[in-house]
Amino acid sequence: MTLRQSPLAGVYEDPTLTDFGGWEMPVEFDSIRIEHTAVRETVGKFDVSHMGQVTVSGPDALELTQRLTTNDVAKLSPGDAQYAGITDADGILLDDTVVYRLPDESDDDYLFIPNAGHDGEMTERWVTHRDEWGLTATVTNRTEEYAMIALQGPEAQDTLTAETALSPDSLGRFEVASGAVAGVESLVARTGYTGEDGFELLCPASEAETVWSALNCQPCGLGARDTLRLEMGFLLSGEEFNPRDEPRTPYEADIGWTVALDTEFVGRDALAARKREGVAETLVGLELLDRGVPRHGYDVNDADGEPLGHVTSGTMSPTLGVPIALAYLPTEYTDPDTPVQVVIRGEPKEARTRATPFIDR
16 A cells, blocks of 8 residues: 655655554654653654644534534634544544634634544545535545644744744644744644644645744654653554544543533433443553563553553653553552553563653643
8 A cells, every 4th residue: 555645755854754544654853762852851843744634614514523523612712722532422432633613714614633544534424424414514634735743842932933923922722823834824723742832833735845944943753752642641543542443432541521511422422321330441651660661452460460451552751761651441540659560571560550641741
């Protein structure tokens, strides 16, 4: 299968590349540690054009998007954004997303961001339900039209301010505005996936190289993006949830706060029942106390060696210098500092539960 190419592929300077969600994307430019440290201490830029971009407009754009995401889209004013889940009728996460109500000057009403490789599937889901419910809305997959660049770190605002007539300091968290960046008309959102202050920029694919080159800071790949998000306990589609291999509800995945049960959406009744009944397992943080690195799929046992659950994601934390992981465990193991074991290559390693985020941001 031919991998999809980012519109920024032509400006990469000898990165390590990988297949990610059907896209050929950079894992690292220099090293994961260098790139991770840049974002935590100064600023770094990421090509995240592999994320989907789907717009929804028309008289029923609000109703359609409200009924297909778990959060309350009706609360968004122009220029606002929110994090939400996309669930099936059983309340199982199909994807997580950020929904933007676009600024008034936009030709579209809403933009939502599916994960890598999900743009076609989610566009089809919106269109199918639109037709089934008899709604009037235009749903457009714009993933090939846009590039998306994440500028993240304590110095992100200063770096962006130097290249735009906008006032980035006027944007609050989860707000979006239209304006030129390096002379290219863009959407600028104060959002990100690293735990640091930062912005995500959407610009025309044909002018993406201009924007990327103007942002004078460390280029970063998906490797650092993963270590950064893991330190914050953020979910990764395909790891912390997958409707086939890791079917989880928002309550199990510890994002129950994104579920607005007073709205009507696909999966709402199932999730209302799940909230009443409670869940048997939930996502928790782990810190390994012995040598080793916890990885996806590793078994987690109690202190006596009895099976409890499994790791979904793990890494050596560059910031903390200790191995960390996310794992689904019985709810009685959510208290921090509960002793557990992670089985690595057949050998149990001592670990303890940790509250997330692992670092204070």
